Amino acid sequence: MAAVGNSVPRKDGIGKATGHAVYADDIVMPGMLHGRTIRSTIPHGRIRSVNVVGDVPGLIVVDHHDIPGRNVVDLIEQDQPFLVERDVRHLAEPILLLAHEDREVVDAVRVEIEYEELEPLFDPERSEGILKSIDIVKGDVEAALADADFIVEGTYRTGHQEHVYIEPNVVVAMPEEDGIAVFGSVQCPFYVLKALKSLLGASAHIRVVQTETGGGFGGKEEYPSMIAGHATLLALKSGRPVKILYDRGEDMIATTKRHPSIVRHRTGVMRDGRIVAMDVDVLLDGGAYSTLSPVVLSRGCIHAAGAYRCDNTRIRGRAVATNTPPNGAFRGFGAPQTEFAVEVHIERIAEELAMDPVSLRELNALRPGDTTATGQVMGTDCSAHMVLEEAVRRTEFRAKREQYRGTNRSIGLALFFHGAGFTGSGERHLNSKARIDLTERGVRIAVGSTEIGQGTRTMHAQIVADALAIPYEDVEVAQPDTTLVADSGPTVASRTCMVVGKILEQCAMEMKDRLGGMSPADYHAKHGGFSVLRKYEPPDWIEWDDHTYRRDAYATYAWGCDVVEIEMDPDTLEVRPVKVTAVQEFGRPIHPALARGQIEGGTAQGLGYALLEHVVMRNGGMANAQLTNYIIPTTLDTPEFDIVMLENPYAGGPFGAKGLGELPIDGPAPAVVNAIRHFGVDLREIPAIPERLVACASR
């Protein structure tokens, strides 16, 4: 039986269901110390003095003087220190590290820090600290606006979103004979390796091992490099293993979140509904350091004109610095913010024209042969109309919209897309590698791509099994250890199936040739083992200019249309989702049950983003940093899902697959707000909490 296309058992399923799977906090080592991070209590200022109160026997103390290499987390820019030297740029910035064998003792240590406080800046619209700016230009927007029948303008805002992986961050660092080993809940072990090399010096021997990871969603993309650095410094100073485990409050206050956004649209439309000019301005609040803001802005801007054709488009984007903890990667990576804005804006255009919102989308949605804002020509893998038509048909959208008019029930939709893989020339620069090894029993996959719940191990094993024509059970997957596996690039950007899976498919085909018809076990018995290592080769037609942002931003896109039915409580204005129909096309599902899980889970996160998840910032820090009052969807907040997976195979992906992981989070928020709009509430901001609805309704 073919593995691909079937919902074979997850490689990690039974370990997780029995409690045997080993997460980083389950690791206990002899002599292990518990680490603690002392953080700034002000958002902006200079440190005058740091004083550890009292004499605590056995206490290990580390500050920036203990750093042997460079005091920067090496990512895109080198601006964020592992430990503050003098200048504090945000609340909860790491200053000092402590470790002790008794957790209660280390937690009780008092540290006094004197500051010279400076005025903090929290408003991104007032910030002059540009982390990145982007200009995408197609045609002549001003001329087209002048010729348009109507101009529709609007400003749309989105808030922070906290990842709430159920396993908080945790890293264990252990001195080894010739260096350091780090075990952690991480998405990107090779990112951690790069950061530790900068911290310790290039000659240091470093091993980074990913343990079972209890959710990531982007939140364990870059921040674990910081924690791994801290644990490593304490381990090197003490000569003992050190565990740093964040509790929920520390994790929520100190680590990254989704970037808040302010997006302005000015759109020229003709009387018949044709969109002739789109002028878009995107502002992202990056927080105190660059981290990944430049590339989040990039993806956000490229998706900012939505899934629509428009000959005259200008997209200007800025990510700016403020005195809040840095924002970073979160599933969707800038696209949920800009697609929220454009999809609510499209709904407003329909309203202005007194046009059916579906008809307006049908008229303007991208078709094969059309070009995107960057000038990328859509191929037959463009499915905007296919998902829209199926979603509208299946939900009887137009009839229900009429039927619900004047009731406390409503229905709304959003059309969206998501580019798979790194943006532009990113995959070429990454130059990812994958390896498979012939073993006594079959084949072992050896890549740095991590299993964080989405099904990496299972899906990769399916691809390799079918490409080799061997049973799925004969394929094992190595635990990511940077000294033992190939660097297949970070586990981000909906690339693990489409990009890494493709390299693995090619590895398997090469191995199959070399086996010459023998089974892996027979070949191994006769000739011994061997490995196949291959590099990713992006499609040769991809053209991309990093300076002008022109041409092929992504090798392909996945497409979706979400229809959300809601009920609103007439007294409290509380909005409850009743049913979500998610029609999504992502090439072809390798594992239908895993793919369905990605859509259901991503949609639930998107509903939380739309309705519940309100990060309250006070003095530059999250004021509701606990699960008691930062609310993510529970069983009772999550509606019935109707998931439809349409197929439109993409020749550049393994067995026709595109990327899927991020697509589902782009649609729910605009669909919810568009449904709220049909109640007559002009809401342009999420989360759509009752307080905001009251304010809108009374305007």
Next chain:
Amino acid sequence: MRFTLNGVATNVDAHPMSRLLDVVREECQLTGTKEGCGEGECGACTVLVDGDPVCSCLVPLAQVEGAEVVTIEGLGDDHPLQHAFMNEVGAQCGICTPGMIMAALSLEPDASIDDIKVALSGNLCRCTGYSAIYRAIMKARQP
């Protein structure tokens, strides 16, 4: 402090105000029970005390003196719910799974989908959107 843990008489020498979660994970070295929030909101640390699902992060050791405590390890490796969670992809990252399974154990065999939602409303899952968890629970009841 004496109690029964997964059917075995257990005597733990720990402070009576120690969290049951820490006692289970550290003193008894049963790490299948997970900590997600430490404030009784996420349910990842759910265990059964005298048959009732409780958040072990909120229970002091003193409170289980003489009680029967069951953790995920107490189900063995072959429980129908475990197989169903694997086969229906009720577990993605898996960190909520032991707590989710312990909470699901308290369901009546004829529980409706709404009963399931209420019973699991104290257990957060950030990966699945819950639907696959319902499918797993429904599947586990089939003969």
